[in-house]
Amino acid sequence: MTKIKHFNFFKLLPRYTSVAALIGVGCLIAQKPAYAHHSMGGNVPSNFFEGFLSGLAHPLIGLDHFAFVIAIGLLAVGQVQGALIPAGFVLAAMVGTGIHLLSVDLPVAEIIIAVSAIAFGAMLVKQNKPNWILQMVLGAIAGLFHGYAYGEAIIGAGMTELFAYLLGFTLIQYGVAFAAFRFGSAATQKFNTQRLSFLQLAGLVISSIGVVFLASSIS
Template sequence: MNLSKLVASVQSKAIVIMIGFSLLVVASPASAHHAMGGKMPSNFFEGFLSGLAHPVIGFDHLAFIVAVGLFAAIKPQGILIPISFVLSAMLGTGIHLLGLTLPVVELVVSASILLFGVLMALKNSPNVLMMVGLSIVAGLFHGYAYGEAIFGAQTTALVAYLCGFTVIQLVISGAAFFVGQKVMKGDFAQVAPNLRSAGLVICGIGAAFLASNISSLILPAPKG
C-alpha cells in the first residue's frame, strides 16, 4: 500500500470511529461515573480501584487524557501539557472536597474535549505555554467532576482515590505521548500530519458530549 492510500485509509477509519462513537455518546445521557456501582469507597483498595477506573469508564475524561498525551507528542517540551493537567485535576478534586462550587462542570468538561480536538486538527496549533494554560483550566473541571465519586469518603479511601486517578491518567497520557512520538519520529514520520485525524475523532466525541449535556439542561428529565 503506497503512502496516499495509507493516508486515505487512516482518515476514513478516523471518520467512521468518530461517527460511531459520537452516536454512542449521544444515545447515553451524561452522568457521574462510579466504579463501585454508586457505592462509596470505604477502604484503601476500593478507593484506589475507584480512582483507577473513573478516568477510564468516563469516556469523556478518557478522550481528553488521550488528547493531552497526543498533544504532548507534537510540541517541544510538550510533556508539560499532560503533567499540568494531572496536577490541576488533583487541585480540582480538592476544590470539590472543600465544598466549593465550579459552574457548569459537565459543559466545560465536554467543551474542553471539543476544543482540544479542534486545536489538534489545526495545522498550526497554539504554543506549549498556551496549551499548558488550557490544560490547567481543563484539569480543574475534570478533577472537580472526579471529586463527585469520592465526596464524603473517609481519609484513607480519599487518598487512595487521588493516587489511583493520578496514576492512571499519567499512564494513559504517557502511552498516548509514546505512540505519538513514535509516529512523529519513526518509520511512519511522513504520516505524522495524520495525527490530526485523531483530532477529528476527539472533536466528534467532544461535540457529542457537549450536545448531550446541553440537551440535558434544556430538556426535562424523564419521569421514572
C-alpha cells in the first residue's frame, strides 16, 4: 500500500520566517536613500589623507552601493574566473567618477544603482547564473553609474586629493568584494539548505534593499 506523504507546514515555517525577517531588516535599514554620500561632512577633501579617507568611507556609508559590492563578491563564489567580476566593477567605477568630473551627464544614475542591486541580488537567487563574462560586463556597466555617483563628493578637489579618493574607494570596494567572496565560499559549505542556500538568502536581502532605494529614487 502506497504511503501518502503529508506536507509539514510547521516544519518549514521557521525557515521562511527567517527569510522574511532578513528581507524586512534589509528594507528597514534602506529607508534613507543615499543620493550624495559625504564622509567629510559635505566638505571637499583638502589633502591626500582626507581624500583617501573619503574614498574609503564613500562606498560604505551608502547602503545601496555597499549591498551591490557584497552582491558582486558573492557572485564570484564557485567560479574559476570569479575574481575578474568585481575587478571589472571597480575599474569601471573609476571611469564613472572621471565621467562625472568631466561634466558628462549619466542620466537617472540613482535609479540604475538601485536596479543594479536588484538585478545582482536576483542573480544570486537564481540557480542557473549567467557566465562570468556576462556578469563582468554587467558589473562594469553598473560600475560606471556607481562611480558617477561617487564623483559628486570630489568635485572641486585637486589632483592629489582625487588620486587619493580613487585609491581609497577602489581598495575598499575590492576588499569588501573579496571578503564577501571568502565568506560566501565558506558559508555555502556550512549553511546551505535543501530549499534556500546562503547565497539565495543574501540575494533576497540585497534585492529588497535595491527595491527600497528604487522606490525612494522614483518618488
